[in-house]
Amino acid sequence: MSSSSLRKCALALLGVVACATPRDHAVMRVDLEHAQALVTRGDLPAAAKLLERSLAPADDDGAKLQRFHAAVLLVRTHVAAAFGAPFLGSGLPPEGAEWRLDARARTQSASPLAHCVAALRWADYARGWYDEVQGIAPNAGGETLLPEALGGVTTRDTLAYVHLAALACFARLRFEDRVEEILAGIPELTELERCDTLLAATRVEDGARPWIYVGVFEHVVRTDEPLAFKFAVHALETSTGAHELGEREHERLANWITRDSHFVFKCPTCKTLADPVLFSCSVCRRPTLEFEPEPRETSK
Amino acid sequence: MPRTILAVAFALCTSCAAVNAPFRSADPLAATPATQGFPSQKLDGLIFAAARWDAQHDEVFGLDLVRAADVLPIAVTACLRGDGQDRARAWLNPERMAPELFLADGTALAALTADEVTARVPERYGARLKKLALGTGLMTAHADEGWLFFELAPRGAFDVGERTIAHTSGERTSELDLRASLVAFQVTLDGREQSVCVGVGR
Numbered sequence: 001m002s003s004s005s006l007r008k009c010a011l012a013l014l015g016v017v018a019c020a021t022p023r024d025h026a027v028m029r030v031d032l033e034h035a036q037a038l039v040t041r042g043d044l045p046a047a048a049k050l051l052e053r054s055l056a057p058a059d060d061d062g063a064k065l066q067r068f069h070a071a072v073l074l075v076r077t078h079v080a081a082a083f084g085a086p087f088l089g090s091g092l093p094p095e096g097a098e099w100r101l102d103a104r105a106r107t108q109s110a111s112p113l114a115h116c117v118a119a120l121r122w123a124d125y126a127r128g129w130y131d132e133v134q135g136i137a138p139n140a141g142g143e144t145l146l147p148e149a150l151g152g153v154t155t156r157d158t159l160a161y162v163h164l165a166a167l168a169c170f171a172r173l174r175f176e177d178r179v180e181e182i183l184a185g186i187p188e189l190t191e192l193e194r195c196d197t198l199l200a201a202t203r204v205e206d207g208a209r210p211w212i213y214v215g216v217f218e219h220v221v222r223t224d225e226p227l228a229f230k231f232a233v234h235a236l237e238t239s240t241g242a243h244e245l246g247e248r249e250h251e252r253l254a255n256w257i258t259r260d261s262h263f264v265f266k267c268p269t270c271k272t273l274a275d276p277v278l279f280s281c282s283v284c285r286r287p288t289l290e291f292e293p294e295p296r297e298t299s300k
Numbered sequence: 301m302p303r304t305i306l307a308v309a310f311a312l313c314t315s316c317a318a319v320n321a322p323f324r325s326a327d328p329l330a331a332t333p334a335t336q337g338f339p340s341q342k343l344d345g346l347i348f349a350a351a352r353w354d355a356q357h358d359e360v361f362g363l364d365l366v367r368a369a370d371v372l373p374i375a376v377t378a379c380l381r382g383d384g385q386d387r388a389r390a391w392l393n394p395e396r397m398a399p400e401l402f403l404a405d406g407t408a409l410a411a412l413t414a415d416e417v418t419a420r421v422p423e424r425y426g427a428r429l430k431k432l433a434l435g436t437g438l439m440t441a442h443a444d445e446g447w448l449f450f451e452l453a454p455r456g457a458f459d460v461g462e463r464t465i466a467h468t469s470g471e472r473t474s475e476l477d478l479r480a481s482l483v484a485f486q487v488t489l490d491g492r493e494q495s496v497c498v499g500v501g502r
Contacts, residue, residue, distance in 0.1 A: 089408055090408050091400035091401065091402075091408035091409050091450075111400070111402075111408055113402060113484055114402050114406040115406060117402040117406050117480070117482050118404070118405055120338075121405065121406075121476075173338070173482070173497045174342075174497060175339060175342065175497075178338075178339070246495075
Protein backbone atom coordinates (compact mmCIF):
# COMPACT_ATOMS: atom_id res chain seq x y z
CA MET A 1 0.00 0.00 0.00
CA SER A 2 1.44 3.39 -0.97
CA SER A 3 2.09 6.10 1.62
CA SER A 4 -0.68 8.27 0.17
CA SER A 5 -3.15 5.39 0.44
CA LEU A 6 -2.07 4.79 4.02
CA ARG A 7 -2.48 8.46 4.82
CA LYS A 8 -5.92 8.45 3.22
CA CYS A 9 -6.99 5.41 5.23
CA ALA A 10 -5.70 6.97 8.43
CA LEU A 11 -7.54 10.20 7.76
CA ALA A 12 -10.72 8.36 6.85
CA LEU A 13 -10.42 6.39 10.08
CA LEU A 14 -9.91 9.58 12.04
CA GLY A 15 -12.98 11.04 10.39
CA VAL A 16 -15.01 7.96 11.17
CA VAL A 17 -13.84 7.92 14.79
CA ALA A 18 -14.59 11.63 15.18
CA CYS A 19 -18.02 11.17 13.67
CA ALA A 20 -18.82 7.99 15.54
CA THR A 21 -18.58 9.51 18.99
CA PRO A 22 -21.97 10.70 20.22
CA ARG A 23 -21.86 14.23 21.54
CA ASP A 24 -23.04 15.49 24.87
CA HIS A 25 -26.36 17.37 24.57
CA ALA A 26 -25.07 20.41 26.44
CA VAL A 27 -21.97 20.67 24.25
CA MET A 28 -24.04 20.31 21.10
CA ARG A 29 -26.49 22.97 22.31
CA VAL A 30 -23.60 25.39 22.77
CA ASP A 31 -22.35 24.55 19.28
CA LEU A 32 -25.79 25.19 17.83
CA GLU A 33 -26.02 28.50 19.68
CA HIS A 34 -22.60 29.54 18.47
CA ALA A 35 -23.38 28.47 14.89
CA GLN A 36 -26.67 30.36 14.96
CA ALA A 37 -24.82 33.48 16.11
CA LEU A 38 -22.24 33.05 13.34
CA VAL A 39 -24.98 32.75 10.72
CA THR A 40 -26.74 35.81 12.11
CA ARG A 41 -23.63 37.94 11.93
CA GLY A 42 -22.73 36.62 8.48
CA ASP A 43 -19.64 34.59 9.34
CA LEU A 44 -20.88 31.80 7.10
CA PRO A 45 -17.64 29.85 6.50
CA ALA A 46 -17.08 29.55 10.25
CA ALA A 47 -20.69 28.48 10.79
CA ALA A 48 -20.44 25.76 8.13
CA LYS A 49 -17.17 24.48 9.54
CA LEU A 50 -18.48 24.37 13.10
CA LEU A 51 -21.72 22.64 12.15
CA GLU A 52 -20.09 20.00 9.96
CA ARG A 53 -17.64 19.25 12.75
CA SER A 54 -20.47 19.03 15.28
CA LEU A 55 -22.60 16.54 13.38
CA ALA A 56 -22.48 13.18 15.06
CA PRO A 57 -24.49 9.97 15.11
CA ALA A 58 -27.64 10.34 17.20
CA ASP A 59 -28.40 7.56 19.62
CA ASP A 60 -31.21 9.21 21.57
CA ASP A 61 -34.11 11.57 20.95
CA GLY A 62 -32.29 14.65 22.18
CA ALA A 63 -29.33 14.03 19.91
CA LYS A 64 -31.66 13.37 16.97
CA LEU A 65 -33.40 16.71 17.47
CA GLN A 66 -30.07 18.52 17.73
CA ARG A 67 -28.75 16.77 14.62
CA PHE A 68 -31.88 17.79 12.69
CA HIS A 69 -31.40 21.44 13.68
CA ALA A 70 -27.71 21.30 12.82
CA ALA A 71 -28.64 20.15 9.30
CA VAL A 72 -31.21 22.94 9.02
CA LEU A 73 -28.63 25.49 10.15
CA LEU A 74 -26.32 24.16 7.45
CA VAL A 75 -29.12 24.72 4.94
CA ARG A 76 -29.46 28.29 6.24
CA THR A 77 -25.72 28.83 6.01
CA HIS A 78 -25.50 27.70 2.40
CA VAL A 79 -28.69 29.49 1.36
CA ALA A 80 -27.41 32.73 2.89
CA ALA A 81 -24.18 32.18 0.98
CA ALA A 82 -25.83 31.18 -2.31
CA PHE A 83 -28.07 34.22 -2.37
CA GLY A 84 -25.80 36.69 -0.66
CA ALA A 85 -22.19 36.03 0.22
CA PRO A 86 -20.79 32.88 -1.41
CA PHE A 87 -17.54 31.48 -0.03
CA LEU A 88 -17.15 28.06 -1.67
CA GLY A 89 -14.72 28.22 -4.56
CA SER A 90 -15.66 27.89 -8.20
CA GLY A 91 -13.98 25.35 -10.46
CA LEU A 92 -13.33 28.00 -13.08
CA PRO A 93 -9.92 29.50 -13.71
CA PRO A 94 -9.39 33.15 -12.77
CA GLU A 95 -10.34 35.66 -15.43
CA GLY A 96 -8.80 38.78 -16.95
CA ALA A 97 -6.03 40.36 -14.94
CA GLU A 98 -6.03 37.42 -12.56
CA TRP A 99 -4.21 35.36 -15.18
CA ARG A 100 -1.16 37.54 -14.80
CA LEU A 101 -0.92 37.12 -11.07
CA ASP A 102 1.31 34.63 -9.35
CA ALA A 103 -0.60 31.43 -8.58
CA ARG A 104 -0.53 32.12 -4.83
CA ALA A 105 -1.89 35.65 -5.31
CA ARG A 106 -4.88 34.54 -7.36
CA THR A 107 -8.19 34.65 -5.63
CA GLN A 108 -10.51 31.89 -6.61
CA SER A 109 -13.95 33.22 -7.42
CA ALA A 110 -16.79 32.01 -5.20
CA SER A 111 -19.68 30.06 -6.64
CA PRO A 112 -23.34 30.53 -5.68
CA LEU A 113 -24.14 27.27 -7.52
CA ALA A 114 -21.81 25.34 -5.21
CA HIS A 115 -23.81 26.60 -2.25
CA CYS A 116 -27.12 25.63 -3.86
CA VAL A 117 -25.81 22.08 -4.29
CA ALA A 118 -24.56 21.97 -0.68
CA ALA A 119 -27.80 23.46 0.67
CA LEU A 120 -29.81 20.80 -1.14
CA ARG A 121 -27.64 18.07 0.31
CA TRP A 122 -28.33 19.23 3.85
CA ALA A 123 -31.99 19.79 2.99
CA ASP A 124 -32.16 16.12 2.00
CA TYR A 125 -30.64 15.12 5.33
CA ALA A 126 -33.04 17.35 7.27
CA ARG A 127 -36.06 15.96 5.42
CA GLY A 128 -34.84 12.44 6.03
CA TRP A 129 -34.44 13.09 9.76
CA TYR A 130 -37.71 14.98 10.18
CA ASP A 131 -39.90 11.91 10.76
CA GLU A 132 -37.95 10.82 13.81
CA VAL A 133 -37.90 14.24 15.49
CA GLN A 134 -41.48 15.47 14.96
CA GLY A 135 -42.68 14.58 18.44
CA ILE A 136 -39.56 15.51 20.40
CA ALA A 137 -39.88 18.56 22.64
CA PRO A 138 -36.87 20.93 22.79
CA ASN A 139 -36.83 20.49 26.56
CA ALA A 140 -37.39 16.73 26.66
CA GLY A 141 -36.38 15.12 29.96
CA GLY A 142 -36.00 18.50 31.64
CA GLU A 143 -32.94 19.24 29.53
CA THR A 144 -32.71 22.27 27.25
CA LEU A 145 -31.69 20.77 23.94
CA LEU A 146 -31.81 23.80 21.69
CA PRO A 147 -30.64 27.39 22.03
CA GLU A 148 -33.39 29.95 22.59
CA ALA A 149 -33.40 31.14 19.00
CA LEU A 150 -34.13 27.66 17.68
CA GLY A 151 -36.31 26.35 20.52
CA GLY A 152 -39.05 28.88 19.83
CA VAL A 153 -39.73 27.59 16.33
CA THR A 154 -41.76 24.43 15.82
CA THR A 155 -40.09 21.49 14.14
CA ARG A 156 -42.79 21.68 11.50
CA ASP A 157 -42.04 25.33 10.68
CA THR A 158 -38.38 24.42 10.59
CA LEU A 159 -39.14 21.77 7.98
CA ALA A 160 -41.22 24.32 6.08
CA TYR A 161 -38.12 26.48 5.89
CA VAL A 162 -36.15 23.54 4.50
CA HIS A 163 -38.71 23.06 1.73
CA LEU A 164 -38.69 26.77 0.88
CA ALA A 165 -34.91 26.85 0.82
CA ALA A 166 -34.90 23.83 -1.50
CA LEU A 167 -37.47 25.52 -3.70
CA ALA A 168 -35.27 28.62 -4.02
CA CYS A 169 -32.21 26.51 -4.87
CA PHE A 170 -34.03 24.39 -7.45
CA ALA A 171 -35.47 27.55 -9.02
CA ARG A 172 -31.97 29.05 -9.14
CA LEU A 173 -30.63 25.89 -10.82
CA ARG A 174 -33.71 25.76 -13.07
CA PHE A 175 -34.98 22.34 -12.12
CA GLU A 176 -38.62 23.09 -12.77
CA ASP A 177 -39.84 19.56 -12.03
CA ARG A 178 -38.37 19.74 -8.54
CA VAL A 179 -39.95 23.15 -7.98
CA GLU A 180 -43.29 21.68 -9.05
CA GLU A 181 -42.89 18.78 -6.61
CA ILE A 182 -42.33 21.13 -3.70
CA LEU A 183 -45.17 23.44 -4.71
CA ALA A 184 -47.50 20.45 -4.95
CA GLY A 185 -46.79 19.76 -1.28
CA ILE A 186 -47.32 23.36 -0.19
CA PRO A 187 -50.25 24.69 -2.24
CA GLU A 188 -50.53 27.69 0.12
CA LEU A 189 -47.48 29.13 -1.56
CA THR A 190 -49.56 30.02 -4.60
CA GLU A 191 -51.57 32.52 -2.56
CA LEU A 192 -49.54 35.69 -2.36
CA GLU A 193 -50.48 36.69 1.18
CA ARG A 194 -50.06 33.21 2.62
CA CYS A 195 -46.81 32.84 0.74
CA ASP A 196 -45.49 36.04 2.32
CA THR A 197 -46.73 34.96 5.75
CA LEU A 198 -44.94 31.67 5.36
CA LEU A 199 -41.70 33.28 4.21
CA ALA A 200 -41.81 35.63 7.19
CA ALA A 201 -42.74 32.90 9.70
CA THR A 202 -39.91 30.67 8.54
CA ARG A 203 -37.43 33.55 8.25
CA VAL A 204 -36.42 32.75 4.70
CA GLU A 205 -33.33 34.71 3.69
CA ASP A 206 -34.07 37.90 1.72
CA GLY A 207 -31.88 36.78 -1.17
CA ALA A 208 -33.85 33.57 -1.64
CA ARG A 209 -37.24 35.30 -1.85
CA PRO A 210 -37.11 36.48 -5.47
CA TRP A 211 -36.27 32.94 -6.54
CA ILE A 212 -39.21 31.51 -4.60
CA TYR A 213 -41.50 34.03 -6.31
CA VAL A 214 -40.00 33.07 -9.68
CA GLY A 215 -40.67 29.41 -8.92
CA VAL A 216 -44.30 30.14 -8.04
CA PHE A 217 -44.65 32.43 -11.08
CA GLU A 218 -43.58 29.64 -13.44
CA HIS A 219 -45.97 27.28 -11.65
CA VAL A 220 -49.07 29.46 -11.99
CA VAL A 221 -48.35 31.27 -15.25
CA ARG A 222 -50.00 28.63 -17.42
CA THR A 223 -53.23 28.56 -15.44
CA ASP A 224 -53.72 31.95 -13.81
CA GLU A 225 -52.01 34.91 -15.47
CA PRO A 226 -53.45 37.63 -13.21
CA LEU A 227 -52.03 35.74 -10.21
CA ALA A 228 -48.76 35.14 -12.03
CA PHE A 229 -48.49 38.91 -12.57
CA LYS A 230 -48.44 39.48 -8.82
CA PHE A 231 -45.64 36.96 -8.31
CA ALA A 232 -43.70 38.44 -11.23
CA VAL A 233 -43.96 41.92 -9.73
CA HIS A 234 -43.05 40.60 -6.30
CA ALA A 235 -40.00 38.80 -7.72
CA LEU A 236 -38.82 41.94 -9.48
CA GLU A 237 -39.55 44.12 -6.44
CA THR A 238 -37.58 41.94 -4.06
CA SER A 239 -34.74 41.46 -6.51
CA THR A 240 -32.66 44.47 -5.60
CA GLY A 241 -29.10 45.23 -4.67
CA ALA A 242 -27.27 42.13 -3.55
CA HIS A 243 -30.33 39.94 -4.00
CA GLU A 244 -30.58 40.00 -7.73
CA LEU A 245 -32.20 37.53 -10.03
CA GLY A 246 -30.21 36.35 -12.99
CA GLU A 247 -30.38 38.43 -16.16
CA ARG A 248 -32.35 35.68 -17.86
CA GLU A 249 -35.05 35.52 -15.17
CA HIS A 250 -35.27 39.30 -14.98
CA GLU A 251 -35.76 39.54 -18.71
CA ARG A 252 -38.26 36.69 -18.75
CA LEU A 253 -40.45 38.40 -16.14
CA ALA A 254 -40.16 41.85 -17.69
CA ASN A 255 -40.97 40.55 -21.18
CA TRP A 256 -43.88 38.54 -19.88
CA ILE A 257 -45.41 41.60 -18.23
CA THR A 258 -44.96 43.89 -21.22
CA ARG A 259 -45.28 41.50 -24.15
CA ASP A 260 -45.90 37.79 -23.61
CA SER A 261 -48.89 37.72 -21.26
CA HIS A 262 -52.38 37.44 -22.70
CA PHE A 263 -53.26 40.40 -20.51
CA VAL A 264 -52.08 43.95 -20.12
CA PHE A 265 -51.90 45.20 -16.56
CA LYS A 266 -53.15 48.71 -15.93
CA CYS A 267 -53.40 51.08 -13.02
CA PRO A 268 -57.06 51.01 -11.92
CA THR A 269 -56.95 54.77 -11.27
CA CYS A 270 -55.27 56.26 -14.32
CA LYS A 271 -54.99 53.27 -16.70
CA THR A 272 -51.22 53.58 -16.97
CA LEU A 273 -49.60 50.35 -18.18
CA ALA A 274 -47.44 48.34 -15.80
CA ASP A 275 -43.74 49.04 -16.14
CA PRO A 276 -41.53 46.17 -14.91
CA VAL A 277 -38.88 48.66 -13.81
CA LEU A 278 -41.25 50.70 -11.64
CA PHE A 279 -43.15 49.22 -8.74
CA SER A 280 -45.79 51.91 -8.57
CA CYS A 281 -47.75 53.83 -11.15
CA SER A 282 -45.61 56.51 -12.76
CA VAL A 283 -48.58 58.91 -12.72
CA CYS A 284 -50.52 58.32 -9.49
CA ARG A 285 -48.04 56.20 -7.49
CA ARG A 286 -50.46 53.35 -6.95
CA PRO A 287 -48.52 50.12 -6.23
CA THR A 288 -48.05 47.94 -9.32
CA LEU A 289 -49.32 44.96 -7.32
CA GLU A 290 -52.77 46.58 -7.41
CA PHE A 291 -52.80 46.87 -11.19
CA GLU A 292 -55.66 45.08 -12.90
CA PRO A 293 -55.60 42.78 -15.93
CA GLU A 294 -57.33 43.55 -19.22
CA PRO A 295 -57.20 41.24 -22.22
CA ARG A 296 -54.36 42.22 -24.51
CA GLU A 297 -55.47 43.41 -27.94
CA THR A 298 -53.60 41.38 -30.50
CA SER A 299 -52.43 43.12 -33.66
CA LYS A 300 -54.16 41.95 -36.81
CA MET B 301 -74.63 11.39 18.89
CA PRO B 302 -71.09 9.94 18.86
CA ARG B 303 -70.82 11.14 15.28
CA THR B 304 -71.71 14.68 16.36
CA ILE B 305 -69.06 14.57 19.10
CA LEU B 306 -66.49 13.32 16.61
CA ALA B 307 -67.41 16.03 14.14
CA VAL B 308 -67.08 18.76 16.80
CA ALA B 309 -63.76 17.33 18.00
CA PHE B 310 -62.47 17.20 14.42
CA ALA B 311 -63.57 20.80 13.78
CA LEU B 312 -61.83 21.96 16.99
CA CYS B 313 -58.63 20.11 16.07
CA THR B 314 -58.53 21.53 12.56
CA SER B 315 -59.21 25.08 13.77
CA CYS B 316 -56.39 24.78 16.33
CA ALA B 317 -54.06 23.49 13.64
CA ALA B 318 -54.95 26.40 11.39
CA VAL B 319 -54.01 28.86 14.13
CA ASN B 320 -50.77 27.18 15.11
CA ALA B 321 -49.37 26.25 11.76
CA PRO B 322 -48.88 28.40 8.71
CA PHE B 323 -50.32 25.58 6.60
CA ARG B 324 -53.91 24.93 5.76
CA SER B 325 -53.76 21.39 4.49
CA ALA B 326 -53.43 18.35 6.77
CA ASP B 327 -49.77 17.54 6.30
CA PRO B 328 -48.44 19.05 3.11
CA LEU B 329 -44.86 18.82 4.19
CA ALA B 330 -44.91 15.12 4.80
CA ALA B 331 -46.41 14.67 1.34
CA THR B 332 -43.53 16.47 -0.32
CA PRO B 333 -41.13 13.85 -1.58
CA ALA B 334 -37.53 13.87 -0.51
CA THR B 335 -35.29 14.55 -3.45
CA GLN B 336 -32.21 12.49 -4.00
CA GLY B 337 -29.82 14.38 -6.16
CA PHE B 338 -30.72 16.10 -9.38
CA PRO B 339 -32.45 14.89 -12.55
CA SER B 340 -29.77 13.64 -14.90
CA GLN B 341 -31.66 14.85 -17.96
CA LYS B 342 -33.10 18.28 -18.41
CA LEU B 343 -34.76 20.45 -21.03
CA ASP B 344 -33.96 24.07 -20.24
CA GLY B 345 -35.67 26.20 -22.85
CA LEU B 346 -34.34 24.84 -26.11
CA ILE B 347 -31.33 23.18 -24.57
CA PHE B 348 -31.49 19.50 -23.71
CA ALA B 349 -28.71 18.28 -21.44
CA ALA B 350 -27.91 14.92 -19.88
CA ALA B 351 -24.93 13.70 -17.85
CA ARG B 352 -23.80 10.36 -16.49
CA TRP B 353 -20.92 8.77 -14.63
CA ASP B 354 -19.70 5.44 -15.91
CA ALA B 355 -17.72 3.41 -13.38
CA GLN B 356 -16.67 1.14 -16.26
CA HIS B 357 -15.33 4.01 -18.35
CA ASP B 358 -12.04 2.12 -18.67
CA GLU B 359 -13.83 -0.05 -21.23
CA VAL B 360 -14.48 3.10 -23.25
CA PHE B 361 -11.08 4.77 -22.96
CA GLY B 362 -8.89 1.72 -22.53
CA LEU B 363 -7.74 2.87 -19.09
CA ASP B 364 -9.15 4.02 -15.79
CA LEU B 365 -8.82 7.80 -15.89
CA VAL B 366 -9.50 8.17 -12.17
CA ARG B 367 -6.48 6.04 -11.27
CA ALA B 368 -4.27 6.91 -14.19
CA ALA B 369 -4.80 10.64 -14.44
CA ASP B 370 -6.77 11.87 -11.38
CA VAL B 371 -9.59 12.73 -13.72
CA LEU B 372 -13.31 12.10 -13.30
CA PRO B 373 -14.82 11.62 -16.78
CA ILE B 374 -18.50 12.48 -17.17
CA ALA B 375 -20.45 11.67 -20.32
CA VAL B 376 -22.52 14.67 -21.39
CA THR B 377 -25.15 15.14 -24.05
CA ALA B 378 -26.09 18.65 -25.14
CA CYS B 379 -28.39 19.37 -28.05
CA LEU B 380 -31.33 21.46 -29.15
CA ARG B 381 -34.84 20.23 -28.68
CA GLY B 382 -38.29 21.77 -29.10
CA ASP B 383 -40.06 24.39 -31.16
CA GLY B 384 -37.55 26.76 -32.69
CA GLN B 385 -34.63 24.31 -32.55
CA ASP B 386 -34.04 24.82 -36.28
CA ARG B 387 -33.92 28.59 -36.03
CA ALA B 388 -31.88 28.90 -32.83
CA ARG B 389 -28.18 29.67 -33.05
CA ALA B 390 -26.64 27.83 -30.15
CA TRP B 391 -22.95 27.20 -29.59
CA LEU B 392 -20.81 25.27 -27.23
CA ASN B 393 -17.96 27.71 -27.30
CA PRO B 394 -14.81 26.10 -25.85
CA GLU B 395 -13.61 29.54 -24.72
CA ARG B 396 -16.78 30.32 -22.84
CA MET B 397 -18.31 26.99 -22.00
CA ALA B 398 -16.77 26.97 -18.51
CA PRO B 399 -17.77 23.46 -17.40
CA GLU B 400 -17.73 22.72 -13.68
CA LEU B 401 -18.69 19.71 -11.63
CA PHE B 402 -20.11 20.37 -8.18
CA LEU B 403 -19.94 17.53 -5.71
CA ALA B 404 -22.72 17.19 -3.15
CA ASP B 405 -20.74 19.04 -0.48
CA GLY B 406 -20.32 22.03 -2.79
CA THR B 407 -16.76 21.23 -3.85
CA ALA B 408 -16.22 22.44 -7.41
CA LEU B 409 -14.04 20.38 -9.73
CA ALA B 410 -12.41 22.22 -12.61
CA ALA B 411 -12.63 20.91 -16.15
CA LEU B 412 -9.55 19.84 -18.09
CA THR B 413 -9.31 19.93 -21.85
CA ALA B 414 -8.81 16.68 -23.74
CA ASP B 415 -5.26 17.86 -24.49
CA GLU B 416 -4.54 18.32 -20.80
CA VAL B 417 -5.85 14.85 -19.99
CA THR B 418 -3.93 13.35 -22.89
CA ALA B 419 -0.74 14.77 -21.44
CA ARG B 420 -1.37 12.72 -18.28
CA VAL B 421 -1.84 9.33 -19.92
CA PRO B 422 0.36 7.11 -22.10
CA GLU B 423 0.47 8.36 -25.67
CA ARG B 424 -1.42 5.43 -27.17
CA TYR B 425 -4.64 6.45 -25.37
CA GLY B 426 -4.52 10.08 -26.46
CA ALA B 427 -6.20 9.84 -29.85
CA ARG B 428 -9.21 7.93 -28.53
CA LEU B 429 -9.55 10.30 -25.61
CA LYS B 430 -9.60 13.34 -27.89
CA LYS B 431 -12.05 11.67 -30.22
CA LEU B 432 -14.50 10.93 -27.42
CA ALA B 433 -14.31 14.37 -25.79
CA LEU B 434 -17.51 16.43 -25.93
CA GLY B 435 -17.64 18.17 -29.28
CA THR B 436 -17.91 21.94 -29.26
CA GLY B 437 -19.21 24.28 -31.94
CA LEU B 438 -22.66 24.78 -33.37
CA MET B 439 -25.32 22.78 -31.54
CA THR B 440 -27.91 20.85 -33.49
CA ALA B 441 -30.90 18.67 -32.72
CA HIS B 442 -28.62 15.66 -33.03
CA ALA B 443 -27.85 14.27 -29.59
CA ASP B 444 -24.22 13.13 -29.57
CA GLU B 445 -22.73 12.07 -26.28
CA GLY B 446 -19.24 13.27 -25.47
CA TRP B 447 -17.04 13.35 -22.40
CA LEU B 448 -16.05 16.16 -20.09
CA PHE B 449 -13.04 15.65 -17.85
CA PHE B 450 -12.88 17.00 -14.30
CA GLU B 451 -9.74 17.23 -12.27
CA LEU B 452 -9.66 15.39 -8.95
CA ALA B 453 -7.47 17.90 -7.18
CA PRO B 454 -5.82 18.08 -4.76
CA ARG B 455 -4.39 14.65 -5.39
CA GLY B 456 -5.37 12.04 -2.82
CA ALA B 457 -8.40 13.98 -1.58
CA PHE B 458 -10.86 11.90 -3.56
CA ASP B 459 -11.68 8.23 -3.67
CA VAL B 460 -14.13 7.41 -6.44
CA GLY B 461 -16.42 4.40 -6.18
CA GLU B 462 -19.24 3.06 -8.32
CA ARG B 463 -21.89 5.26 -6.77
CA THR B 464 -20.07 7.51 -4.38
CA ILE B 465 -17.04 9.69 -4.07
CA ALA B 466 -15.23 10.05 -0.77
CA HIS B 467 -13.89 13.56 -0.27
CA THR B 468 -11.26 14.14 2.39
CA SER B 469 -10.80 17.69 3.55
CA GLY B 470 -8.61 18.23 6.57
CA GLU B 471 -9.37 15.44 9.01
CA ARG B 472 -12.89 14.87 7.75
CA THR B 473 -13.92 12.42 5.05
CA SER B 474 -17.38 12.70 3.55
CA GLU B 475 -18.95 9.96 1.51
CA LEU B 476 -20.85 11.78 -1.23
CA ASP B 477 -23.52 10.35 -3.51
CA LEU B 478 -22.46 10.97 -7.09
CA ARG B 479 -26.13 11.41 -8.05
CA ALA B 480 -26.18 14.52 -5.90
CA SER B 481 -23.48 16.07 -8.09
CA LEU B 482 -24.21 18.71 -10.68
CA VAL B 483 -22.60 19.51 -14.01
CA ALA B 484 -22.82 23.15 -15.07
CA PHE B 485 -21.73 24.75 -18.34
CA GLN B 486 -22.53 27.73 -20.51
CA VAL B 487 -24.24 27.61 -23.88
CA THR B 488 -24.10 30.62 -26.17
CA LEU B 489 -27.67 30.91 -27.40
CA ASP B 490 -28.51 33.62 -29.92
CA GLY B 491 -25.40 35.52 -28.90
CA ARG B 492 -25.92 35.32 -25.13
CA GLU B 493 -24.50 33.03 -22.50
CA GLN B 494 -26.99 30.71 -20.87
CA SER B 495 -26.06 28.59 -17.89
CA VAL B 496 -27.16 24.95 -18.06
CA CYS B 497 -27.14 22.67 -15.00
CA VAL B 498 -27.86 18.96 -14.98
CA GLY B 499 -27.48 16.18 -12.45
CA VAL B 500 -25.21 13.18 -12.89
CA GLY B 501 -26.90 9.86 -13.59
CA ARG B 502 -25.40 6.44 -14.04
